[in-house]
Amino acid sequence: MTNSKRAVTAEDFTKLAVYSEPQFSPDGSKYAFVSTTVNDKEEYESQLFLQDLTTNMPKQWTFGCEKNSHPRFSPDGQKVVFQSNRSGVSQLWLLHTDGGEAKQITTFKNGAVNPNWSKDGKYIVFTASLDSDDDVKSQKEQSKEERQKEREEKKKQPLVVTSLRYKSDAQGFHDDKKSQIVLYDVEHETFTQLTTADAHHGYQDVSPDGATILFAGNLNEDADYELISDLYTVNIATKEITKLTNSSGTFHSASYSPSGDKIAYLGHEQTHAGATLNELYVFDVKTGERTCLSTDWDFQLGDLMIGDTRLGTSTTGPVWSKDEDKLFFVGTDFGATGLFQVNLQGELEVLYKNDNHVFGFSYDGSSESFVIGVSTPTNPCNFYLLDNSLKLTRLTNANTEFLEEVELSEPETLTYTAQDGWEIQGWLLRPYGFEEGKKYPFVLEIHGGPHAMYGQTFFHEMQLLAAKGYVVLYTNPRGSHGYGQDFVDAVRSDYGGSDYTDLMSAVDYVLENYSFIDEDRLGVTGGSYGGFMTNWIVGHTNRFKAAVTQRSISNWLSFYGVSDIGFFFTKWELGHNLLEDTTKLWEFSPLKYVENVETPLLILHGEQDYRCPIEQGEQLFVALKHLRKEVEFVRFPGASHELSRSGKPEMRIERLNHICRWFEQYL
Template identity: 50%
Template sequence: MSKSGITVNDLLKFSFISDPQVSPDGNWVVFVKRTIHKQKDYQSSLYVMNIQTRELIPFTQGDNRDTSPRWSPDGKTILFTSNRSGTNQIWKISFHGGEAQQVTFFKNGASQPVWSPDGRSILCTTSLKENQSIEETESDAKASKEQEKEPEPYITTRLKYKANGQGLLEEKFSQLVFIDLETGEKTQLTEGSYHHNNAAFSPDGKRVAFSANRSEDPDFTMISDIYELDLNSKILTKLTNSEGMYTAPNYSHDGKKLSILGHNMEYKGATLTRVWTLDLHSKELICLTGDWDTEVNDVAINDLATGAGSPGAVWTANDDGLYVLASERGNTHLYHIGLDQRITTVAGGKRQIYAFGLDQHRRQAVIGVSDPQIPCDLYHVSLDSRKETRLTEANQHWLLDKQVSLPDEINFTARDGLSLQGWLMKPVDFEEGKKYPLIVEIHGGPHMMYSNSFMHEFQVFAEKGYGVLFMNPRGSHGYGQEFVDAVRGDYGGKDYEDIMDAVDYVVEKFNWVDHERLGVTGGSYGGFMTNWIVGHTHRFKAAATQRSISNWFSFYGVSDIGYFFTEWELKTDKLDEPDKLWKHSPIRYVNEVETPLLIIHGEEDHRCPIEQGEQMYVALKHQHKPVKFVRFPESDHELSRSGKPKLRIDRLNEMAEWFEEYL
């Protein structure tokens, strides 16, 4: 009896593993395991594992969301963030057991816990309105919620007044708070109408580095500077020149330098992230990866939301180099970057390494891994021998009974001679000699990357009898600066041709692909491209556009990023060159659409607002074209990755039914 493939409802079975943190002595790792609770919502708990014996211990329990675990310097206590009190606050728990104790009680919650080197105090971040005191507590928030309030108008004078996942923004800003764990005394370190993040203690505990945009009007200046605050004198020093995006500062062990990630925005949002060191005495900023044509971040896409933020560039034990994640040709690897600018692969392979943690002596690492067969698991890596040992098998207990479709890498040449990479998956229960329909998947961003990682959605289509083609057209990360920049100002140009060239290649080379039964889908930029494709070719028999852009004119004003993203990506805006915006708008070509189009959109999407889908739907419906509109309540731009589980299942079922009807 053959095994069945992975189904839509199997989403409810996945465990999601993230944020591994190695204990200072290197013997234990704490991590976050997220599951879907009672098929309705997400729940996450902390687990600890002995790295040598692989003894696994559930560390926190309940229906809460416990995240961001951080070891104390002596390894005796773990800080973490939890919503168990009603809002996200910082908690601590003894590694030797006992009840968790709440550390913060801030009215607007707390996040990003950081231990001081002596373990006596911590840093965290809380959101505050101007003139709001950190002394206001959760109880104040609960009391104000219980009071019946009449509806009030929302009033703003800011350019950036809404954000995807947050809705209309209150005038609150992320501030750093210092907490003495022995006395409970709390000191607000930053203030003003600015967001302060990525805080790090100096080794002597006397200084704090962080990133912020403290320019005169942050809504108009897309920058991020690195600052250092002296905790005794309260003197704040700006360390970078307000000309780029710099984040994730980490102090060297001698306290003389910072490592940072960032760039000078030479190519706007398509600029490769580089690794830098900043000498705190001379203020000299040195780029260590200027000759490495690679994005120093994990930008691989999967739909299991495994990431937990980048630790940045982490110093070696003797400060002669840094450990970083970087994305290249469909893989994310862990690298060592020497101060001599030599680059060495620490952990490679055809996979996405989405997280890493190191012990204090830098002898070992624990990495989070996703590959075409493994949704997400942890591996131990000896940094001396580079030997790897698998630590977890989070989903093996049920995947053993499933047939997983493994992608085959394809490499082909675009019509203008550019080398391109993609992957082709066969249907589950594939039989030689038979013809199968093919679904083309297009990623968002566009400055992201399909990779050798696990995609539940692709497995669902393979189980239903489809081949799946996915590739990285120009504009994607993983192939250098020129490649990722090539889409800017040319949306729907050579990027469109790249996707069509991929389809031509597989139709010609793989005789099992039925060229009469082709489907296409994508979200965000992939939704834009799906809209563009159906207006420029009739070769697809069905299409599903998700959280898409259809009209750059309205996108400019309704998206939370439209006012700068439009200029970044099209190299113009509606005031300077309106004809260009119209030229690149898929809705301009709606009269040419013959392909049956399913439109999927979240009601609360502020990145690509639902009016983009509405325009496409009405224009097609008015012409009596085959179109269906599915609107998802309580859903933003992240519906397919972290939306409500039931709605994620509904979304996949809607697409599967649409392709079944027309393919």
């Protein structure tokens, strides 16, 4: 077959515009959004765009090599507040919707983020990282030179650790600063700090009457040892804090109803630890009573789709209707996400679900319509208008040049039966230039989590492997989201058990049903939990001729103490921690089975990965090399656990090239 379009390359993700954060204007006539790209300096930049719903062409609002995000319209629609790092760290800026230069409104030393307006437009509420003795009225932004000097001085000082949770993959080593909620008076240009507790405060919403702020956090004395997140309100006038939930679980994504009488929120009480499905709750502000609307549902609320080009956050709900008789949210179900609504009696309705990835939405009460963001396996992103009759109209034409230039493989959805009779969903990509009668090498991709979901979204890495001539298979073995509570919980305490046989059954199924796969040239790769499973596979079967393990787990005994989540994740997922059963943890560890490994293995790991620290890769490499196995270790400087998704572009390209090189060498 002759292709008129070229094959995908490792560098192609740098040519994409990734859309996020759609935000309706108050009158519903236009919407703002964020577009993230990789610039000529090989750095990410994010710009704000505005599109009138009567036109087909969005208008770019911000420019320069900075990250601008989180646009929020003032209630009168005349201004937009947003966050930008154009001054060096993320600060808040005001922009008139009719044009002109943006005005900087915060100069906080450690920046300011997540701005939102009060309903009357008099205040902007935001969060800032503050020390206990910081004064918000005299915050001064550092110069580039001052920031550099402070960083150099910090490197010379030892880190004194007193907290159990002293690091995180997202932020590195923590300091004593905490996220506090701050109020900005727009007219008087003054700041008021509303929270002061030695805890992180996550802004959620402001009440319609402007009297209280809703936030999430843990203000308990034993917060360092607890895996909970409660909801609280803080009274703006008195700064009095009221606790709304009872420390029974993790609660978030909270929002006031238009009248302020109710609060909707997501969360769960950890009945299945980290594998627990979210519930949708409504809290009565006057009575304090809580109602669960999702009692009879069996799917995950929110967006749990995995991809490698989804930069930027977007609202996924719950969002109140204008009459506060319904709630809207994104749900994760059978390899796709959709937009759902529910009334206060718990009656569920699908507003939009079309076997693709809805990654966010904005709701306009006046027209009762939505702007929704959609990604498909062959189209990275676009925005659509979903009107009150559920008619869908495309608003943007993102990445047109890229899509006209490259050949993308449309996945074939398949369902196969596991050894114990469970049905497992997966997808298969045929290689670029596919020809009937030819045999092709094969790569099995395994997702991380494990409580996440592969599905109908754009995935550059998958397309790249198909472009390199491989048949690509990706599946959702038990432990994945999208198939109900029993399914997502089934992997716990059984790592390397039925999840492993689910994957082997997938390979058996495609070899039996797709004659163009060369069974003598099988490869496997995965990251995080997928890296663990890659390690497990090569220690338990020699059917694969090449393997690439990424940011993996090899030894659960050491993982307990070195990972930012190890001290609880080990117990949650395996049923035991280091202090309870070392024998069991060793049995779960791929490192135990290294003598069985005959598959050439490439180990990829980020130097600054605090989720699955690089010592996991080091142990595996040393053991295999000591046994004179075929192994190679690639360490990525400065890279965290997020290397494949939001790491430095040049490191992401290097990573993809190493994967392709290894499979080309051995397959």
